[in-house]
Structures are given as structure tokens and as C-alpha cells.
Amino acid sequence: MSDSIAQDPTPLSAFVTQYKASGDEKLRLGHIKLPLYRDPNRSLIQEVGQALTEKDGNLLFITSGIEKDMQAPHMASLGLSIPSEMATFAEFLKLLASSRKKAARGRGFRSWKMDKDPWTTTGILPFDVVLVIHMDSSLPADCCLCILVALLWAFDVAKHSESDVRILTMSTGDHYELMSKLVDLQQANFNLQTIDLSHGDTHPPITQISDSHEDEDIVREICEVIEANISSSQLILVFSSLEDAFIDQLEEAVQAVRGEACQMTGVDREDDIGMTRSLTDFGTRPEQFATVMFNVPADCSLLPHTFRDYNQIHVVLDVKFHSREGWHHKSRQSVQFSRTASNQDRWAQMWWIEQAGVSERYLYSRRTDLEDVLSSGMYHHRQIEDAQLGGFISAVYDLQSWGVDCLESLDCFIRFPARAAIMLRRLETQGILYKNGFALAGDEAKAFRTILPLVKYDHRLALFGSIDSGSVVQTVKLQLVSLMFHGIDRIFCFEVPDLAKRLRQDENLNTKLHQSWVGSGGSLAKQGTLWLALALWKRHLIIGRRKREGIKDRDQDQLTQLLSPLLTIESAESMTALSKYKSLVDALLAQNIGFVEESLMQESELTPEEVIQLQGHLFRAFMHQLLMGRNGVDRLLVLSTGTHTNVPDTSYNLTSVVDLPHWLRAEGNGCYFGMTHTLRKEDEDEHLTCMDWTWIPQDVIAEWIAKNTDHCDLTLALKTFTMEVDEDPDIWDVRSQ
Structure with missing residues (x-):
């Protein structure tokens, strides 16, 4: 019962x-x-x-x-x-x-x-x-x-x-x-x-709380319960990221017990559609499966779903989040890094065990005792204080004409005044705000407020897509926005170790790779990750369309055979990015923002003037993620904060084949610049890593300085002045607050 x-x-x-x-x-x-x-x-x-x-x-x-x-x-x-x-x-x-x-x-x-x-x-x-x-x-x-x-x-x-x-x-x-x-x-x-109406610190009914905290012990215990109750049905909820090796370990062990009667499903934290589909498909146990494993993001803010027709439930708690994007105090940037669960997250995970109709409930806690999990935890993150900080502040100031008291409203929502002050200064430097007001006007303002919610309030992407430009440039910008928003690493992956070295040594292979770059910006692919990703993405889409239409191209088929062992392009992820691009185009056209979408099949090369305009818009949108490289220095410098970043040295990342020394030689004065959209911090590394790098010519930067800063020093124009402590709130335990 x-x-x-x-x-x-x-x-x-x-x-x-x-x-x-x-x-x-x-x-x-x-x-x-x-x-x-x-x-x-x-x-x-x-x-x-x-x-x-x-x-x-x-x-x-x-x-x-x-x-x-x-x-x-x-x-x-x-x-x-x-x-x-x-x-x-x-x-x-x-x-x-x-x-x-x-x-x-x-x-x-x-x-x-x-x-x-x-x-x-x-x-x-x-x-x-x-x-x-x-x-x-x-x-x-x-x-x-x-x-x-x-x-x-x-x-x-x-x-x-x-x-x-x-x-x-x-x-x-x-x-x-x-x-x-x-x-x-x-x-x-x-x-x-x-x-x-909450239950405070009351626990839901639990049949058994495991004393095991090591992954292999938890896997063993779950399988033992299943074997002892082979005629029962089980729901296994694991709070973790899809990348966690524990998921594969548990799935393999349970399948060894259940065989084809076991089904694993999981969703990414950002994939609302996938989450809805999985909850709908497995909310009531499908008749053919006796055991269903469901991976839930560890910081899922959704109220626990109601599952039906399961006899047992196993819930595995975790206190670590893999690669979450949020405000990183030491670098004063929005960064992807591992985070620690808040006390609220931990209690929310546990309450998924409360399921009507389930007769037995088993609870497991990875890494530490359950009571330690529930009595500790870090402060609860707010998206408006993390990755959406700039977009939220911009949107609040856009409402100023409605009578919104912007500063007082921000004080209510944002608990870190220094963080808000940093972002306010950056938004003014970028031209989104001016003299305590919203600076964008006309079609730029309409485009910005249209794009902003579609990119989950990333103000950089919204600004890049909204700066006034012609149809060709606007089309390319929306394509780049779609790729950056979805995540380039989710679409592309090099499969060969030391590919960059092979490309330098094998001129024929290098030439063949260059032949795969098509569409607007294809000739720019050497200039960095964004252009390389755009060229490869367009080729993938064009080949896919030709294949569906039965159009044969012998040269392209041979090129595909050559590149396939070197490069993996996830078709589903590619189509998701394309869907985002189409939604951006449709949204802007619905607002009567006049531009004519360029067809992927008919795009021509960009003119030099269009290239310079694109580079200028990239700089303005990502100026606070501008990286400077210098002769003889391996790491790049983030000019706005004075922090250093690594360049990915892994063979799977597109950025690994970008020839940075070439741009040092091209500039000819001992330094070069590039922008990045995604910064990441690995647990064991004190420095950040830029997951993408795209060249910004010094002439483009010099033009912006001349127009906007009274010819002051670039570092001074971008510098963040703050009294914010160099300490990450993720180390603040609720017991010390």
C-alpha cells in the first residue's frame, strides 16, 4: 500500500x-x-x-x-x-x-x-x-x-x-x-x-535510505533490489547530467538484469521539448518496459512529475552540476563551470520520490550522507543573476517609458549590487543603455526586444542580431546567432587526434577541407571558429537538401567520403539550430523589420564591406569577451577583466584547427585580437578556456575607439571597475549564512 x-x-x-x-x-x-x-x-x-x-x-x-x-x-x-x-x-x-x-x-x-x-x-x-x-x-x-x-x-x-x-x-x-x-x-x-503550504523540513515517506555513496555500490544495490523483485516494475530517477559516466554505468548494469525490458531516457537541462516528450512518453509506464531509467537535470526547477503504474521508485541524488553557465566571480564573466547544488535544489530532488501508487521507495545519495546533503548546500542561483543578467537588465530599462523604476526594481531582484553595476557599465559601453536609459531605437530596438527572449536573454546575441544592416549581413548574423545559441560543440566534433597537425603537414587534406566551406562567409572560415562552423553547417544543410531532392554531385560525394572519418556533424542538433534560425527570421518579419532572407542554396560570397560590417558588429556585441594574443605568450588575455584564457588543445573542438599564429603574423605588430562567445572553466584548471575564437581586425577596433571613446585606451574603455570580492558564492554554505 x-x-x-x-x-x-x-x-x-x-x-x-x-x-x-x-x-x-x-x-x-x-x-x-x-x-x-x-x-x-x-x-x-x-x-x-x-x-x-x-x-x-x-x-x-x-x-x-x-x-x-x-x-x-x-x-x-x-x-x-x-x-x-x-x-x-x-x-x-x-x-x-x-x-x-x-x-x-x-x-x-x-x-x-x-x-x-x-x-x-x-x-x-x-x-x-x-x-x-x-x-x-x-x-x-x-x-x-x-x-x-x-x-x-x-x-x-x-x-x-x-x-x-x-x-x-x-x-x-x-x-x-x-x-x-x-x-x-x-x-x-x-x-x-x-x-x-510547504512541509518545511519534513521528509516524504521512504522505504529505505542507502548507506552507500560510491557509484559502484549504488549501482549494485539498485540491481540487487530489481533482481529480488523481478516481477515488479521500477522507475529509476537519477539526478545528473547526461555526460555523467554514472549514467552509462547504471544503464549497463540494469540492462544486464532486465534486458530489453529496460528503457533509458534523459534530457538536457535546456531542452524543454525533450523533457515534455519524455515525461509524456514515460509518465505512465509503457507496457513493454518493466524498468524505466529517467535522467533528470540536477537543478531541474520543475515540480516533480506524477508517474503512474510503477511498483518501486529509486531516486539517486547528486550535489554537483556539470558545466552550468553562470556568473563567475573571479573572472567577472558568464562562464560554463561545475556548480554545487543549493539546499533548495537538494530538497527538491528528494521530493521526486513522492509518487502516488508506488509501494516501495529507495533513496540514494552520491558522494555524502543524506543528512549532510539536506542540511547543507549553496545559495540558490537565480538565472537573472547569472547568464541572463545582461538581458534582464536591458529588458527592465526597455520598460522605463512604462513607468518602471529601473534601479529600484533591479535592487529587488538582484542580490549582488556590484554584479549589477558591472553589467550596467558594460551595457552602456555597448550602446544598449545610455545615461540611465534604453539607448536602442527604431528597428534596432524592435529587433532587440524580439530576439532577446528567443535567445534566453543573452544580450550579446540579441544585440548582434539587431544592429541595423542590409539583408545579406542580417541573414548571416541570424545564422551565427543560431549556431552560438545552440552550441557549436553540440553540432560539430573532430574525430581524429592531432588533426590540426595533420592539416599543416598534408596540403591535399588541407585543400579538401577548404573546399567544404560554402555559402556566405565560406572564404572566411580560416578567420575563426564561427566562420568555420557556419561554412561546415551550410555545406551539411545543402548536401542534405540535395540528397532529399535526388540531386547527385560526384565531387561533393567524394569530398564527403573523405571528410566523414574526420568530422562528425550531428544532424539532429544541426536541424535544431536551423529551426532556431527560422524562428528568428519569422519573428523579425512578423515585426515588419525589413530585410530579405537570403536562401541557403543561393547565397553569394560576402563583399569586403559586408565582412567589415560583420566584424564590427561582432566586436560591439562581444567586446567584453575580446581576447588579446601576444607574441611569445601562450594564453590569451580578456581585456575587460585582465584574466587569462587557454585555447582548447583537444582534437574534437573546431577551435583546435584555427591557426592563431597566422593572425599574429598578419597583424604584424606583436599582438592580435579575437572574440569568444563561450568561456569554460574546468575544475582542475585555474584559467578559463575559450571554446571558440574568431578574429577581429585591429582596424575594426580602432574605428570603434575613434567613434566612441575620445581616443582613449581600449583596455580602459572595456575595463570593469568593481569592488566585488574574488570569491565564488558556490563556496558559501547555508550553515554559515
Whole structure:
């Protein structure tokens, strides 16, 4: 029999009922702290919706994309009496933007459109609405912007005689203080009601907690339980990255016991579509599989999914995240590096074991005892303080004309003032901000705010794609944005050790590789990773299309046979990057940003003027990741911070075949420059590694200096002035806070 914890709907229902019965107030606000598990029988929107009636207006449930994908198909079957819809954070931001009058500036209900018809047809948010915002505990930029603008809108329209607005925020994290600050920013001492539905430090029911912490011992114990219960079905949840060798070790051992009755599925942290598909496919156990292994990202912010038709569940906790992108204090850059789980992450992992219908629950903790895992942990990361810092700040300043107090709002969201100050200075240097305001205008502003959410608020990619340019350059930029966003290393991999050395020694092989570079920028492939990746990607797409159309090309077929043993191109990853490119093009065209997309099959070579323009735009977007190389020095210098980086010496990385000494000789003055998009820090190395390098001519840099810095020193123009400590918050333990 299951010992599953039943979630009592009474407290939440009573809170919503009390919260809506507040006299003549035009605006009511509430915050709910949620438990770390999902009720198998009642969704959150169902619990809230059934406490409301048709007289309460409209219900709009706002959540992440993956939550909407899993819940929206079931909306019609919930039997709610109130008109109800579900929207993602991004969709709600678009709804708010379309609800604002075009000529409006500043605050007040007159700045907002009003319509009695449903917003699903008008695109206008009604003044009588219940907004339920299910916060993502990792606080991505779109979630935070939703909360910020929803509160601004609500306090504006509350002054209208016909308004009746209620906003409920809900989160598994400790976000009441954040919400309280944001509400105070709108109106001091406004009543923010709250209810705590979490279980605090209560453990879910567990059949057995393993004393083993070594990988091989955990694998052995899991297999022993399966062998002893061979007629039962098992769900094995492993919190780890797909690259972790433990995954392969466990899968091999379980398959030795189960054979074809075992199925492994896993998803990348950034792959919402893959996560949704896997949860849908294996949420209810497929009949042909007795054992399903499911790899879950260790910092997954999703509420635990409800799994059905499994007899046993095994959950393996971990406290390490492989190669997460976030703010790295010592280098003052957004860097890929291994991170340590927060205390909240650790508790969230454990609560996935709470599954209705499961009779036996087994819990394992890698590396350390369970009690040590749950009593310690680092501070909880916010995406808006990490990789999305620049994009979030830019988006907040873009809302300044709406009446948003930018600095005060940032103080509420960002816990590290020095970090925000660094990014503010960088955004001003890049021309995104100017004199405490949003600097972009016209089509550049429209393009920037269009691209920004599509690249998960990487302000560098959004800026690069939005700087005004002709159709040819714009097309190439969007292609490069797509490759950088998806990750060049995920698409391309050299298979031959010392390929760079072989290319230098084998002129014929070198020539053949050059012949594979096609399309706009093909002749630039020697200039760095981005151009090389673009040329190889376009060739792969063109050959794929010709093959589908039955077009034969003997020379290209022979070239493909020669290159295949040297280079692997992941077709699925390549198509994902192509899909991102098409979504960027479609989004810009939908905003009437005028450019004509260049066909991949008909692209011509770039003119010298177009090349210089592209290099200038790359420099502006990535100037704070500008690397300087010097004669006789192996490492490259990040000019903005004075930190050093390595160049990848592994044969699998495209950058390994880029001839950096050539550009030192070409510049002729003892130094050369290049930009990088991705910096990585390996655990054992004190220096960063640039995973890509693309040449930026000194003439391009000199032109920018002449136009923008009164001819001051480049290092001084890019330098970061900060009092931020050279200590990484990942070493801060919750027990010392």
C-alpha cells in the first residue's frame, strides 16, 4: 500500500476564497509557498479555479513553457465555472505589451487599453481578472519581467472604477520577501497576504535510505533490489547530467538484469521539448518496459512529475552540476563551470520520490550522507543573476517609458549590487543603455526586444542580431546567432587526434577541407571558429537538401567520403539550430523589420564591406569577451577583466584547427585580437578556456575607439571597475549564512 502524502486542498481553497472576499478593494495580492511535490489528482489551476465562480471574472494561469505543455491539454476537463486560460511567461508579456496604448508614457489606467470581450480574441488583458503566476524557482528573466509588469499594470488599472484585479503568485522557493519588496515599490504598506503550504523540513515517506555513496555500490544495490523483485516494475530517477559516466554505468548494469525490458531516457537541462516528450512518453509506464531509467537535470526547477503504474521508485541524488553557465566571480564573466547544488535544489530532488501508487521507495545519495546533503548546500542561483543578467537588465530599462523604476526594481531582484553595476557599465559601453536609459531605437530596438527572449536573454546575441544592416549581413548574423545559441560543440566534433597537425603537414587534406566551406562567409572560415562552423553547417544543410531532392554531385560525394572519418556533424542538433534560425527570421518579419532572407542554396560570397560590417558588429556585441594574443605568450588575455584564457588543445573542438599564429603574423605588430562567445572553466584548471575564437581586425577596433571613446585606451574603455570580492558564492554554505 502507498504511504503517499495526500495534499489537503482545504487550506488553499480557503485562502483563495478569503482572498477574493475583501470588500470594495480594486486590487488584492497574495503569495503561496507551495510544497515540493505535485498532487497526482488535482492540478494547481484546478484547486484555485474551483474556489472561484463566474462572478469573479476571468482566470489566467501563467507559468513556464514546460508546465503549460503538460497542463494545458487538460484544461477543458477540469470543469471550472470561471473562464480560464493558460499562458507562458513570454505569452503573458506579449499580452501586456498589446494591452498598452502605443502613445502612452508613464503610469495610470489611461495608459492601458480596456475591452469587455475575451482577451483570447482582443489581445487585451481585462480589468476584471484573477492572475495566478506560478513562478519558476530559478527566476528566469521572463518570469521576473512578468511579475514586475503585472504589478505595474495592476496598480495602474486599480484606479479605474470598473477594475477588479487579483494576483496570486506561487512558488516552491522562499520568494515572499522578493514579492513584498516589489509590492512596496508600487505602494508602501500594501497588504500582501500569504500562506505556507510547504512541509518545511519534513521528509516524504521512504522505504529505505542507502548507506552507500560510491557509484559502484549504488549501482549494485539498485540491481540487487530489481533482481529480488523481478516481477515488479521500477522507475529509476537519477539526478545528473547526461555526460555523467554514472549514467552509462547504471544503464549497463540494469540492462544486464532486465534486458530489453529496460528503457533509458534523459534530457538536457535546456531542452524543454525533450523533457515534455519524455515525461509524456514515460509518465505512465509503457507496457513493454518493466524498468524505466529517467535522467533528470540536477537543478531541474520543475515540480516533480506524477508517474503512474510503477511498483518501486529509486531516486539517486547528486550535489554537483556539470558545466552550468553562470556568473563567475573571479573572472567577472558568464562562464560554463561545475556548480554545487543549493539546499533548495537538494530538497527538491528528494521530493521526486513522492509518487502516488508506488509501494516501495529507495533513496540514494552520491558522494555524502543524506543528512549532510539536506542540511547543507549553496545559495540558490537565480538565472537573472547569472547568464541572463545582461538581458534582464536591458529588458527592465526597455520598460522605463512604462513607468518602471529601473534601479529600484533591479535592487529587488538582484542580490549582488556590484554584479549589477558591472553589467550596467558594460551595457552602456555597448550602446544598449545610455545615461540611465534604453539607448536602442527604431528597428534596432524592435529587433532587440524580439530576439532577446528567443535567445534566453543573452544580450550579446540579441544585440548582434539587431544592429541595423542590409539583408545579406542580417541573414548571416541570424545564422551565427543560431549556431552560438545552440552550441557549436553540440553540432560539430573532430574525430581524429592531432588533426590540426595533420592539416599543416598534408596540403591535399588541407585543400579538401577548404573546399567544404560554402555559402556566405565560406572564404572566411580560416578567420575563426564561427566562420568555420557556419561554412561546415551550410555545406551539411545543402548536401542534405540535395540528397532529399535526388540531386547527385560526384565531387561533393567524394569530398564527403573523405571528410566523414574526420568530422562528425550531428544532424539532429544541426536541424535544431536551423529551426532556431527560422524562428528568428519569422519573428523579425512578423515585426515588419525589413530585410530579405537570403536562401541557403543561393547565397553569394560576402563583399569586403559586408565582412567589415560583420566584424564590427561582432566586436560591439562581444567586446567584453575580446581576447588579446601576444607574441611569445601562450594564453590569451580578456581585456575587460585582465584574466587569462587557454585555447582548447583537444582534437574534437573546431577551435583546435584555427591557426592563431597566422593572425599574429598578419597583424604584424606583436599582438592580435579575437572574440569568444563561450568561456569554460574546468575544475582542475585555474584559467578559463575559450571554446571558440574568431578574429577581429585591429582596424575594426580602432574605428570603434575613434567613434566612441575620445581616443582613449581600449583596455580602459572595456575595463570593469568593481569592488566585488574574488570569491565564488558556490563556496558559501547555508550553515554559515
